Amino acid sequence: MAKHDADLSQLFHALADPTRRAMLTRLAEGPAAVSDLAGPTGLRLPTVMRHLAVLEEAGLITTAKDGRIRTCAIEPGALDPARTWLDEQRALWNARLDRLDAFVMTVMKEREP
Amino acid sequence: MAKHDADLSQLFHALADPTRRAMLTRLAEGPAAVSDLAGPTGLRLPTVMRHLAVLEEAGLITTAKDGRIRTCAIEPGALDPARTWLDEQRALWNARLDRLDAFVMTVMKEREP
DNA sequence: TGAATAGTTAGCGACATGGCTAAGCATGAC
DNA sequence: GTCATGCTTAGCCATGTCGCTAACTATTCA
Structure with missing residues (x-):
């Protein structure tokens, strides 16, 4: 950076x-x-x-x-860097939420009888 | 607004x-x-x-x-309004460029023999 | 209880921002 | 040439921003 x-x-x-x-x-x-x-x-x-x-x-x-x-x-195109940054952030945020989801799934499976 | x-x-x-x-x-x-x-x-x-x-x-x-x-x-989702605005602008800008393109095409056609 | 830890509040200083007026170019119309 | 038009420059003022220190509160640990 x-x-x-x-x-x-x-x-x-x-x-x-x-x-x-x-x-x-x-x-x-x-x-x-x-x-x-x-x-x-x-x-x-x-x-x-x-x-x-x-x-x-x-x-x-x-x-x-x-x-x-x-x-x-x-x-034209001057907005692209802003757009790119926003996309990157969204990807990072979603990646974390996905990992959280996966973790919750794992825990739920372990609790099965 | x-x-x-x-x-x-x-x-x-x-x-x-x-x-x-x-x-x-x-x-x-x-x-x-x-x-x-x-x-x-x-x-x-x-x-x-x-x-x-x-x-x-x-x-x-x-x-x-x-x-x-x-x-x-x-x-999560807090970035969406910014993203939306950027997308809208891009759409507007591109729409204008497309109209320009179309106009140039028309002129070129008229100049054909 | 006493001391370290984690924030919080209050307030200062340097500088940036967003608005203005007044005055100063150029350029185009007459 | 003269004058209106369109922008430009210089400079002022109020407010906002970003950093800091110093002093304070509230938890937690020993």
């Missing part, structure tokens, strides 16, 4: 804010300019910019400036 | 810390006392207690005190 770990922290932290999650959902429909993203939130532009910076540093979006308009787009 | 949303934020925030993730991984092996969890981290007990409180408030673990020992255990 090294850089991998820091990346995961950054990723989960970026997802831990409703405003940022809403922005991602909006961007799922397609690329959008900064102002378009700001609109629905009711937040001021500088605040929105910070959220976008967090998303970009976490690798969740990419942005590019064309003229005076910055367009933001989702980065 | 209502209470559901706050829960998700709490969940992702709880996961956004390497120490807390390590604790969860440790707990996947089986229940453990507070001191057992503190050991590997090198952190002081009060600090560990705060992390445990965050995990418990997020619904990721349950704790119970027996005598002077508090035992912590994983709460």
